[in-house]
Amino acid sequence: MWKLTTLCLMCVCVALSDAYWFCSTSNHVVRAMENEGIEKVVANALPSIKLSVKYPESGFEVDLGNELKPKDLNNIPEVHWDEANEKKNYTLIFTDPDVPSRTNPINKEFLHWLVVNIPGNRVKDGKVIADYVGPAPPKGTGLHRYVFLVFEQEDGMYNFPKFNFIDNRTAVGRPLFSTNLFLMDNNLIIIPLAGNFFKAQYDDSVPVTHKQIGLQP
Ligand SMILES: *[C@@H]1O[C@H](CO)[C@@H](O)[C@H](O)[C@H]1NC(C)=O
Ligand SMILES: *[C@@H]1O[C@H](CO)[C@@H](O)[C@H](O)[C@H]1NC(C)=O
Numbered sequence: 001m002w003k004l005t006t007l008c009l010m011c012v013c014v015a016l017s018d019a020y021w022f023c024s025t026s027n028h029v030v031r032a033m034e035n036e037g038i039e040k041v042v043a044n045a046l047p048s049i050k051l052s053v054k055y056p057e058s059g060f061e062v063d064l065g066n067e068l069k070p071k072d073l074n075n076i077p078e079v080h081w082d083e084a085n086e087k088k089n090y091t092l093i094f095t096d097p098d099v100p101s102r103t104n105p106i107n108k109e110f111l112h113w114l115v116v117n118i119p120g121n122r123v124k125d126g127k128v129i130a131d132y133v134g135p136a137p138p139k140g141t142g143l144h145r146y147v148f149l150v151f152e153q154e155d156g157m158y159n160f161p162k163f164n165f166i167d168n169r170t171a172v173g174r175p176l177f178s179t180n181l182f183l184m185d186n187n188l189i190i191i192p193l194a195g196n197f198f199k200a201q202y203d204d205s206v207p208v209t210h211k212q213i214g215l216q217p
Contacts, residue, residue, distance in 0.1 A: 029195065032064035038197060041097040041108065042147050042179050047195035051148050052080040062148065062198045071205035074134040076113075081150055081194040084121035089153040091116045091188055092123060093179055094132070094146070101141040111166075111177035112146070116158055131168035135200045136209035143199045149192040151183065158186055171213040 030046045033039060039046050053062035058072035079092060094113035098105050112133050118126030137144040166173045183190045210216075 029064065033195065033197065036065055036145055036197070038097075038145065038147060038195075041105070041145075042095060043149055043183070043190070043192055043195075044180055045191040047149065047192040049081060049083055049194040051150055051194040051196040052078075053148055053196050054078045062146075062196045064196060065145075066198050067143070068135075068198045068200050069205075070135045070137070070200050070203050070209065073200070074205065074209070076132045079121075079123050079148065079150075081121050083193060085152075086120040088120070089116075089158075090118040090121070090126075090193070091151045091153055091158075091186075092118060092126070093149050093151070093182070095149075095177060095179055096135065096137070096144050096146050098137075098141075098144040099175065100138060102144060103142070107175050109177045109179060111174045114163075114166075117153070128165070129163050130166040130174065133168050133174075133213055134205075134209055136206045136213075136215075137200055137202050138206065138210075139202045141202070143201045145197055145199055147197040148195055149179065150194045151188040151190075151192050154187055154189050169212060169214065171215050174213075 029048055029050050033046045050064065051062075055061070055073055055075060055077045057075045060068055060072045062068070062077070084090070092113070092115045093111075096110040096112060097108045099107040099110045111130050112135065114130040115123055115126040115128050135144065135146050164173065180190075182188070
Protein backbone atom coordinates (compact mmCIF):
# COMPACT_ATOMS: atom_id res chain seq x y z
CA MET A 1 0.00 0.00 0.00
CA TRP A 2 2.74 2.46 0.93
CA LYS A 3 4.26 1.79 -2.49
CA LEU A 4 1.10 2.95 -4.15
CA THR A 5 0.95 6.03 -1.95
CA THR A 6 4.55 6.90 -2.75
CA LEU A 7 3.85 6.43 -6.42
CA CYS A 8 0.83 8.73 -6.23
CA LEU A 9 2.81 11.34 -4.33
CA MET A 10 5.49 11.20 -6.97
CA CYS A 11 2.90 11.65 -9.67
CA VAL A 12 1.46 14.69 -7.92
CA CYS A 13 4.94 16.18 -7.57
CA VAL A 14 5.76 15.61 -11.22
CA ALA A 15 2.42 17.08 -12.27
CA LEU A 16 2.96 20.10 -10.04
CA SER A 17 6.45 20.79 -11.26
CA ASP A 18 5.24 20.44 -14.85
CA ALA A 19 2.44 22.88 -14.18
CA TYR A 20 4.86 25.25 -12.50
CA TRP A 21 7.26 25.01 -15.42
CA PHE A 22 4.44 25.64 -17.86
CA CYS A 23 3.08 28.62 -15.93
CA SER A 24 6.43 30.29 -15.50
CA THR A 25 7.30 29.81 -19.18
CA SER A 26 3.96 31.11 -20.33
CA ASN A 27 4.13 34.08 -18.01
CA HIS A 28 7.50 35.01 -19.39
CA VAL A 29 6.37 35.34 -23.02
CA VAL A 30 2.86 36.57 -22.23
CA ARG A 31 4.15 39.18 -19.79
CA ALA A 32 6.76 40.51 -22.22
CA MET A 33 4.06 40.93 -24.89
CA GLU A 34 1.51 42.39 -22.49
CA ASN A 35 4.05 44.94 -21.29
CA GLU A 36 4.36 46.22 -24.84
CA GLY A 37 0.63 46.14 -25.59
CA ILE A 38 0.92 43.44 -28.26
CA GLU A 39 -2.41 41.81 -27.43
CA LYS A 40 -4.34 45.02 -28.01
CA VAL A 41 -2.94 45.59 -31.47
CA VAL A 42 -2.22 42.27 -33.10
CA ALA A 43 -3.85 39.05 -31.95
CA ASN A 44 -6.80 38.32 -29.71
CA ALA A 45 -4.69 36.24 -27.40
CA LEU A 46 -1.05 35.75 -26.60
CA PRO A 47 1.23 32.76 -27.10
CA SER A 48 2.86 30.97 -24.20
CA ILE A 49 5.76 29.51 -26.16
CA LYS A 50 8.72 31.57 -27.24
CA LEU A 51 9.32 31.36 -30.97
CA SER A 52 12.98 31.08 -31.89
CA VAL A 53 13.86 33.64 -34.59
CA LYS A 54 17.50 33.90 -35.67
CA TYR A 55 19.18 35.79 -38.49
CA PRO A 56 22.06 33.49 -39.39
CA GLU A 57 23.83 35.94 -41.69
CA SER A 58 24.11 38.78 -39.18
CA GLY A 59 24.05 36.57 -36.08
CA PHE A 60 21.23 38.49 -34.40
CA GLU A 61 18.33 36.91 -32.56
CA VAL A 62 14.86 38.19 -31.71
CA ASP A 63 14.36 38.23 -27.95
CA LEU A 64 11.03 39.42 -26.54
CA GLY A 65 11.27 43.09 -27.31
CA ASN A 66 14.98 43.65 -27.78
CA GLU A 67 16.03 46.47 -30.11
CA LEU A 68 17.59 45.42 -33.41
CA LYS A 69 18.77 47.33 -36.46
CA PRO A 70 16.93 46.95 -39.79
CA LYS A 71 20.26 46.59 -41.64
CA ASP A 72 20.90 43.32 -39.79
CA LEU A 73 17.52 41.82 -40.66
CA ASN A 74 17.32 41.90 -44.44
CA ASN A 75 17.66 38.18 -44.99
CA ILE A 76 15.07 35.57 -44.13
CA PRO A 77 15.44 34.42 -40.52
CA GLU A 78 15.43 30.86 -39.26
CA VAL A 79 12.21 30.32 -37.34
CA HIS A 80 11.68 27.38 -35.06
CA TRP A 81 9.13 26.26 -32.47
CA ASP A 82 9.29 23.26 -30.20
CA GLU A 83 5.71 22.12 -29.81
CA ALA A 84 5.25 21.32 -33.49
CA ASN A 85 3.06 18.38 -34.41
CA GLU A 86 4.23 16.77 -37.66
CA LYS A 87 0.64 15.84 -38.44
CA LYS A 88 -0.53 19.43 -38.36
CA ASN A 89 -0.10 22.51 -40.50
CA TYR A 90 0.78 25.93 -39.16
CA THR A 91 0.68 29.57 -40.25
CA LEU A 92 3.48 32.06 -39.61
CA ILE A 93 2.77 35.81 -39.59
CA PHE A 94 5.37 38.58 -39.27
CA THR A 95 3.76 41.98 -38.91
CA ASP A 96 4.36 45.62 -37.92
CA PRO A 97 1.37 47.12 -36.07
CA ASP A 98 2.99 50.56 -35.74
CA VAL A 99 2.25 52.08 -39.12
CA PRO A 100 3.21 54.79 -39.70
CA SER A 101 4.13 55.06 -35.98
CA ARG A 102 3.27 53.53 -32.65
CA THR A 103 1.60 56.75 -31.47
CA ASN A 104 -0.48 57.12 -34.64
CA PRO A 105 -1.03 53.65 -36.17
CA ILE A 106 -3.66 54.71 -38.72
CA ASN A 107 -2.33 52.38 -41.43
CA LYS A 108 -1.72 49.31 -39.29
CA GLU A 109 -0.58 46.63 -39.88
CA PHE A 110 2.18 46.25 -42.45
CA LEU A 111 2.55 42.60 -43.43
CA HIS A 112 6.22 41.56 -43.65
CA TRP A 113 5.94 37.81 -44.13
CA LEU A 114 3.17 35.23 -44.35
CA VAL A 115 3.63 31.49 -44.76
CA VAL A 116 0.76 29.00 -44.54
CA ASN A 117 0.38 25.20 -44.64
CA ILE A 118 3.69 24.72 -42.82
CA PRO A 119 3.98 21.01 -42.00
CA GLY A 120 5.26 20.65 -38.42
CA ASN A 121 7.83 23.38 -38.01
CA ARG A 122 9.44 23.12 -41.44
CA VAL A 123 8.84 26.69 -42.58
CA LYS A 124 10.70 26.01 -45.84
CA ASP A 125 8.05 23.47 -46.82
CA GLY A 126 5.13 25.85 -46.25
CA LYS A 127 3.35 27.90 -48.89
CA VAL A 128 4.53 31.52 -49.01
CA ILE A 129 1.70 34.03 -49.40
CA ALA A 130 3.85 37.11 -48.78
CA ASP A 131 7.60 37.02 -49.33
CA TYR A 132 9.80 38.10 -46.43
CA VAL A 133 10.64 41.81 -46.38
CA GLY A 134 12.86 43.13 -43.57
CA PRO A 135 11.75 45.89 -41.21
CA ALA A 136 11.80 49.36 -42.77
CA PRO A 137 10.40 51.91 -40.30
CA PRO A 138 10.28 55.37 -41.93
CA LYS A 139 12.51 58.17 -40.65
CA GLY A 140 11.15 60.04 -37.64
CA THR A 141 8.52 57.43 -36.72
CA GLY A 142 10.34 56.12 -33.67
CA LEU A 143 10.52 52.52 -32.53
CA HIS A 144 8.15 50.07 -34.19
CA ARG A 145 7.20 46.70 -32.72
CA TYR A 146 7.77 43.76 -35.07
CA VAL A 147 5.77 40.68 -34.13
CA PHE A 148 6.14 37.03 -35.16
CA LEU A 149 3.23 34.69 -34.43
CA VAL A 150 2.61 31.03 -35.25
CA PHE A 151 -0.92 29.60 -35.38
CA GLU A 152 -2.16 26.06 -35.71
CA GLN A 153 -4.48 25.43 -38.65
CA GLU A 154 -7.45 23.65 -37.19
CA ASP A 155 -8.54 21.81 -40.31
CA GLY A 156 -5.15 20.90 -41.67
CA MET A 157 -4.78 22.54 -45.05
CA TYR A 158 -6.10 25.83 -46.37
CA ASN A 159 -6.43 27.33 -49.77
CA PHE A 160 -6.57 30.94 -48.56
CA PRO A 161 -8.62 31.89 -51.62
CA LYS A 162 -8.66 35.63 -50.89
CA PHE A 163 -4.91 36.03 -51.06
CA ASN A 164 -2.67 36.51 -54.04
CA PHE A 165 1.03 35.91 -53.76
CA ILE A 166 2.98 39.04 -52.75
CA ASP A 167 6.63 38.96 -53.77
CA ASN A 168 9.52 40.82 -52.15
CA ARG A 169 9.56 43.61 -54.73
CA THR A 170 6.17 45.05 -53.92
CA ALA A 171 4.35 46.70 -51.05
CA VAL A 172 0.96 46.11 -52.67
CA GLY A 173 -1.23 44.05 -50.35
CA ARG A 174 0.97 44.65 -47.32
CA PRO A 175 -0.42 47.80 -45.62
CA LEU A 176 -3.71 47.67 -43.70
CA PHE A 177 -3.26 43.97 -43.01
CA SER A 178 -5.23 42.71 -40.02
CA THR A 179 -3.96 39.66 -38.17
CA ASN A 180 -7.29 39.35 -36.35
CA LEU A 181 -9.33 39.45 -39.54
CA PHE A 182 -7.00 36.96 -41.17
CA LEU A 183 -7.47 34.55 -38.25
CA MET A 184 -11.24 34.83 -38.39
CA ASP A 185 -11.49 34.61 -42.17
CA ASN A 186 -9.38 31.49 -42.30
CA ASN A 187 -10.52 29.51 -39.25
CA LEU A 188 -7.15 29.57 -37.58
CA ILE A 189 -6.98 28.72 -33.91
CA ILE A 190 -6.96 32.25 -32.55
CA ILE A 191 -4.64 31.59 -29.66
CA PRO A 192 -1.19 31.70 -31.20
CA LEU A 193 0.96 28.71 -30.39
CA ALA A 194 4.24 30.60 -30.29
CA GLY A 195 5.46 34.13 -30.72
CA ASN A 196 8.28 36.64 -30.34
CA PHE A 197 8.93 40.29 -31.13
CA PHE A 198 11.60 42.96 -31.39
CA LYS A 199 11.73 46.70 -31.80
CA ALA A 200 13.47 48.69 -34.49
CA GLN A 201 13.79 52.23 -35.75
CA TYR A 202 15.04 53.89 -38.89
CA ASP A 203 18.58 53.33 -40.09
CA ASP A 204 20.44 53.85 -43.39
CA SER A 205 19.25 50.54 -44.82
CA VAL A 206 15.58 51.61 -44.77
CA PRO A 207 15.60 53.65 -48.03
CA VAL A 208 17.11 50.64 -49.82
CA THR A 209 14.31 48.39 -48.59
CA HIS A 210 11.68 50.98 -49.49
CA LYS A 211 13.10 51.18 -52.99
CA GLN A 212 13.08 47.37 -53.26
CA ILE A 213 9.34 47.26 -52.54
CA GLY A 214 8.52 50.35 -54.60
CA LEU A 215 7.73 52.77 -51.79
CA GLN A 216 8.44 56.47 -52.25
CA PRO A 217 10.94 57.89 -49.77
C1 LIG B 1 -0.83 20.46 -44.90
O1 LIG B 1 -0.79 21.20 -46.10
C2 LIG B 1 -0.32 20.43 -47.21
C3 LIG B 1 -0.20 21.37 -48.38
O2 LIG B 1 0.84 22.28 -48.15
C4 LIG B 1 -1.27 19.28 -47.48
O3 LIG B 1 -0.77 18.51 -48.56
C5 LIG B 1 -1.40 18.43 -46.23
O4 LIG B 1 -2.38 17.46 -46.43
C6 LIG B 1 -1.78 19.29 -45.03
N1 LIG B 1 -1.71 18.50 -43.82
C7 LIG B 1 -2.78 18.23 -43.11
C8 LIG B 1 -2.54 17.50 -41.83
O5 LIG B 1 -3.88 18.56 -43.47
C1 LIG C 1 13.49 38.06 -53.05
O1 LIG C 1 12.98 36.77 -53.26
C2 LIG C 1 13.76 36.00 -54.16
C3 LIG C 1 13.02 34.71 -54.44
O2 LIG C 1 12.41 34.20 -53.31
C4 LIG C 1 15.13 35.78 -53.56
O3 LIG C 1 15.94 35.02 -54.41
C5 LIG C 1 15.78 37.14 -53.31
O4 LIG C 1 17.01 36.95 -52.64
C6 LIG C 1 14.87 38.01 -52.45
N1 LIG C 1 15.44 39.35 -52.40
C7 LIG C 1 15.57 40.00 -51.25
C8 LIG C 1 16.19 41.34 -51.33
O5 LIG C 1 15.20 39.53 -50.19
